[in-house]
């Protein structure tokens with residue numbers, strides 16, 4: 001089904017208004033990982049709900065209960081559900097997105113205030129935390145609703161929405177809700193869903209749109225070493241006591257080598273090596289070493305072989321050391337022996353790895369290595385959150401519809417990619433609903449999600465809105481099973 | 482010379498007023514290492530100057546110029562000089578102290594607001610940043626002046642004061658000033674000084690007053706590993722790029738082992754081992770393993786041998802890992818690959834070590850070890866500040882005076898100790914003025930300088946004030962050379 005021209009025109013004509021709406025969303029610092037911003041995540045839920053309502057969507061805020069963060073009991077942000085269309089002759093698409101964001105502070109090195117949308121007129125870039133991850137894509141769907149409501153056009157499919165506010169912090173509460181809801185059968189909010197579409201990742205590069213059929217899982221760890229009852233003066237106590245930082249750094253140095261190899265016995269070994277055919281898949285993707293270098297901003301690839309680099313991201317586990325809580329982190333030179341330090345690291349997982357089979361290896365290894373240190377300090381290893389990896393059938397009609405929509409909007413065929421990041425709910429939907437899940441990215445590979453100076457290109461926001469709408473038309477053109 | 486009773490009585494009678502003055506000083510967060518608090522260091526200089534003036538001291542604020550901190554050009558806090566007494570028949574004592582403090586935040590784990598003096602009526606402890614390091618001792622001298630001014634008693638010696646506001650951050654600018662001043666000869670502020678007395682360290686334990694005749698030096702390092710142009714998402718870039726944190730943690734793990742041995746070739750080896758006689762000195766000090774355990778708040782001593790532990794602090798170098806700037810340090814689980822991380826560590830030095838002979842070993846070692854990693858990231862090693870170690874002749878008349886004063890006030894002989902910390906100016910005074918320097922501590926070994934819940938016991942503040950005054954009387958009783 002060709003996408004109606006009046007919809008496409010509407011998107012072009014309303015560009016500035018759409019950007020204005022994105023600016024409003026970015027101004028709400030809905031950082032789910034910081035208790036001080038929890039009320040902003042709630043504000044963002046209300047903002048999103050009112051946008052949906054305005055365009056004729058029936059909405060519901062779902063209370064997901066409470067959780068504990070930094071020793072504080074906190075209300076979880078609600079899931080924002082939406083429903084529009086109940087035509088039995090049409091397909092039903094469930095759309096997921098998230099309205100929370102990663103932490104960001106100007107002092108992290110941003111060139112712009114992170115919670116204010118800065119529009120660079122020359123490049124067309126829209127800078128701001130959440131611009132690309134994931135407020136831009138979520139508002140892309142809202143733009144599609146806006147267009148159809150304003151033009152009084154019926155949508156080509158029935159839509160169900162499920163937006164969450166804890167994606168960046170382990171999606172707490174959402175799985176339980178989805179599983180409980182699915183159990184209701186006919187009365188479930190998700191009843192009748194034919195496929196799921198998620199726009200929460202990125203193109204592989206800055207040129208070629210992508211459809212994504214795989215995601216790595218994640219297991220996030222905290223290894224805490226405790227010693228003295230309080231921070232000590234290194235002049236007074238240096239070389240008298242076991243220092244927690246010394247022990248922690250020793251442990252963290254034993255997790256991954258500078259080439260990216262994971263040193264925890266059994267973890268890398270779980271993943272079967274690729275055969276020649278699989279290597280070829282990666283060789284054929286529109287990708288160069290330069291793409292990594294441009295998006296990372298430096299010539300720091302682990303290998304000079306494009307296929308190895310892509311496999312490192314898409315079909316290999318990876319271990320990153322994120323930082324240390326409790327140590328000195330400021331500028332200047334504080335001469336402290338920190339009393340209690342928590343190393344943070346995570347492992348990205350690929351099939352057949354799961355938090356369930358990886359966590360015991362990690363925990364045992366750290367405990368064994370700590371025992372070898374002969375320290376009188378104490379250790380505690382904790383899995384903070386986790387999610388299994390996911391790989392989908394990319395020959396499904398939903399992928400075919402997205403393929404056609406991409407060709408129509410961008411005049412080129414999409415790359416078929418697996419993604420290095422995690423969107424844990426993807427697997428939950430796939431398993432609980434038993435339907436196909438499609439990842440249909442809006443942003444580019446250099447958007448800098450989770451990084452300083454996160455941005456979304458105006459063209460990706462506008463063409464991306466067209467893509468999301470066109471995808472619905474292509475799905476609508478297919479026969480209802 | 483017996484210390485006059487009216488002075489001792491005055492100190493007891495004015496206890497609450499003295500504590501009130503200490504509270505005023507603690508309320509000024511004069512953190513020299515934080516540009517945001519620089520104006521508070523200036524405020525503290527004014528506060529101190531007005532206190533001195535009030536009691537008849539001729540004062541002078543010395544502009545020490547500017548320096549660069551966190552890329553910002555900042556005015557250095559002034560040195561506060563004071564002069565009282567010009568009687569050629571009396572000895573002249575130069576008193577040094579510092580009015581800046583270490584950083585402190587409630588969120589570091591303090592049980593009390595750090596910049597407010599909290600008086601625990603039950604234990605007599607006075608909690609607050611700077612209470613013991615070094616506002617308490619500095620105000621101890623002010624208390625002595627207060628008593629003599631109010632009682633209209635002449636002081637037994639001429640006094641020169643030199644208080645600085647950058648001690649916690651490398652004493653920038655002070656050495657240059659002292660050396661330039663000394664060159665003025667007869668016109669120097671320090672002309673005629675017979676000995677220097679510094680009250681800026683602690684007893685070895687909580688029972689026995691101490692005289693301190695040695696200090697470790699320090700060399701503070703920053704090793705910066707830079708890679709990507711900005712922070713990256715570990716899902717997108719994990720196992721594609723060389724991660725700066727992986728390289729930095731590898732380097733930091735090669736500096737010191739969990740037993741406290743320094744792994745940089747040549748550093749530990751520089752220090753000759755103790756002979757049996759020296760071991761005995763340490764065995765005889767009033768000190769037990771339990772003292773370390775109580776002041777550290779945990780059973781984490783590196784050895785079960787008291788002499789080894791004491792030598793670790795007093796006559797061995799030590800290397801402490803303080804933290805990492807630029808990595809994730811918050812609570813929660815941010816999945817970031819930090820773009821640029823700076824590991825902070827320092828080495829405490831003992832004779833014959835100096836920053837001059839140790840720095841090249843450290844820098845070369847880190848560069849060599851980094852080269853072995855085979856990383857495409859870049860490294861930069863920087864010495865942030867440093868100071869040579871110092872050991873003094875403890876049979877000098879100034880030490881003898883302090884010994885007698887200690888016996889008079891505390892009814893016991895002092896421990897003769899070397900201290901693990903650094904007060905770089907000690908050596909500058911010793912070398913530039915060519916006179917004896919005495920360290921006469923006011924606080925106890927468990928005061929927690931540089932730590933959370935820093936405190937000074939009321940009795941140490943009050944008896945310490947008597948000790949400082951009595952020391953001046955004992956010096957005054959000696960013949961002017």
Ligand SMILES: [Zn+2]
Nearest residue numbers: 133134167200
């Ligand atoms: Zn996202």
Ligand SMILES: [Zn+2]
Nearest residue numbers: 133168449450
């Ligand atoms: Zn994200």
Ligand SMILES: [Zn+2]
Nearest residue numbers: 614615648681
């Ligand atoms: Zn001090």
Ligand SMILES: [Zn+2]
Nearest residue numbers: 614649930931
């Ligand atoms: Zn200090």
